[in-house]
Structure formats: C-alpha cells, structure tokens
Amino acid sequence: MDENSSILLDGRADCAEAAKTLILGAVTRVALVTQSLEPELYNDAEIHDHLARLAADNRATEIRIIAHDTRVAANRGHYLIHLAQKLPTFAQIRVTVNPNDRQFRESWLMVDDGAYLRIQNPARFEGYYELDNKLECKSYLDRFLEMWETCEPDQNTRRLSL
Numbered sequence: 001m002d003e004n005s006s007i008l009l010d011g012r013a014d015c016a017e018a019a020k021t022l023i024l025g026a027v028t029r030v031a032l033v034t035q036s037l038e039p040e041l042y043n044d045a046e047i048h049d050h051l052a053r054l055a056a057d058n059r060a061t062e063i064r065i066i067a068h069d070t071r072v073a074a075n076r077g078h079y080l081i082h083l084a085q086k087l088p089t090f091a092q093i094r095v096t097v098n099p100n101d102r103q104f105r106e107s108w109l110m111v112d113d114g115a116y117l118r119i120q121n122p123a124r125f126e127g128y129y130e131l132d133n134k135l136e137c138k139s140y141l142d143r144f145l146e147m148w149e150t151c152e153p154d155q156n157t158r159r160l161s162l
Contacts, residue, residue, distance in 0.1 A: 048079035055090035063091040094151035
C-alpha cells in the first residue's frame, strides 16, 4: 500500500471492518463524530473490550464521541454507551446542540492522531479511510475539537443510581 493512500469503502461490511480495524489499532485516543452511534459499525463487544483495556492500561486514554442522537442506541443497549457509563473519566459522549453542527451529515473516526475513517454518506455507508495520514487526520481532529466545545453531555447515556 502506498503511503497516504485512501482505501475506498462501499457498503456496511466495508465500513464496519474499517472501523473495527482502526479502533482495535488504537493506542491512546479515539474521536468519533456520528449520527446515532451507528450500531452496525460500533456496537461490537471486541471494540468495547479493546477500549476498556486501553483505559485500564493507560491513564492518558481519551475516547470522545459526538453524536446527533443517542436515544435509540440508549434504549436498545449499545457497547459505547455502556463504556461511557462504566468509564466516564476516559470515555465521554456529547450531543450536538449548535444548529450548524446538527447539519453535519458525515461520520468521522480518528485514531491516535494519524488514522481516520470518513463516511461521506452514512445512509449508504460510502467513504474511505487511511491508516497513516497525520496531516489529514489533524484537520479532522481540529474540526472535531471545535464541535466538541459546543456540544453538551449526553443525557441519554447518563447512568442513573438507584
């Protein structure tokens, strides 16, 4: 594979495999912008276990997720929601409230400041990813951080004590 070459994704299976590959390769940092925590891509026990291990093994682990709507995922159960409830210091989920951010219709996954997945059409699971492109990944992370600052903690993923 050529350095900085994009790998095209066409369909749910391609996107799920790419997301899993990137997340399972994560060492400290995962950032995700998603419509509704796409269960087809991210509701996976192996992903959950890897991220939980990262948090247990490295106090610098940072898992940040921005979603437009988590109600369905919260009601049906989702591994990422469980992770955020179990390890809130390391894994956080926020929701978009800014009207401009709510219009964002892509899905981005950035891992360790170098690998990223960009799904330009989440409804059709079309996009691409790169395993090592720090410059492009930084541009996505910069936009992610801008969005993160205007988001609010997700009330649907709060763990209620009884």
